[in-house]
Amino acid sequence: MTEHEIKIAFKEYDTVSELNSQDHNLCLEAKKALATSHSPYSKFRVGAALLLKSGKILHASNQENVAYPSGLCAERVALFHWGANHADDPIVSMAVTAHTNDFPILKPVTSCGSCLQVMAECEKRQNSPLRVLLYCINGPVWVIDGIQSLMPFMFFEERLTQST
Template identity: 30%
Template sequence: MTDNAKLLVEAARKAALNAYAPYSRFAVGAAVMLADGEIVSAANFENASYGLSLCAETVAMAMIGNAGKLDQVVAIGITGSMIGAKSDAPILPCGRCRQILNEAAQRGKRDLAIYCAGSEGDTTQTYSLSELLPHAFGPADLGL
């Protein structure tokens, strides 16, 4: 595992401890690295009206967007497991989150590294965003 992958997985695991997941009981953490090395971490945030729930990746990307740094995203680490359980099974971003990550990738004109891990252990799967979301639709398709 690369140094960036280790940093992001550990930051994501720490973020997952703050997950608000009383309905799914599945805590997810995400840690996003920016071009300058800054790491922005977040956890999932659920709501009794399930459709209003936010994935950890979405929360992190919204924070980055609000800071005006969407084009600086280079990599993300994602971890998760059932609350109170330990798992070394890597989790991957859902389709919605892949599309949100694509927005940053197209704005920054780079493919993103995605490091997927469980709540513990050394098992990490590494993907590029283009592997997880081939033929993505984004700002470039709108001529932006």
């Protein structure tokens, strides 16, 4: 038997004001994206903002549907928009934040497994790591360099991309 250990790394800032101006701005852009959330069922709004290498910022929010599995998280809305419209302009950073009036959010909200897998695919597609800022409004910000620290066992099957 072999025992393995996985370690993750991330930085935690007490508030968004501790970030450099580029990261601070991206977090505020994610907060702006909350306004377009369609979340009448959960009342849990999520906003995402992508900073592209060109300097362009893409905004997205969660989109719910009465048929619950038909909705989509803000992260995947943003990443699929990037892939369909801006794949030649690499993603530098992604900020994600959440808000609800039903209870206080005291720490950053992490992305679901499906979103993490899509983030991993985007990293692979652009051949560079994706920097993720998980921003708690009026709370801490977690900065993660690369999806490996969020999802160490992401799914990749190289044979699926090989030509026959």
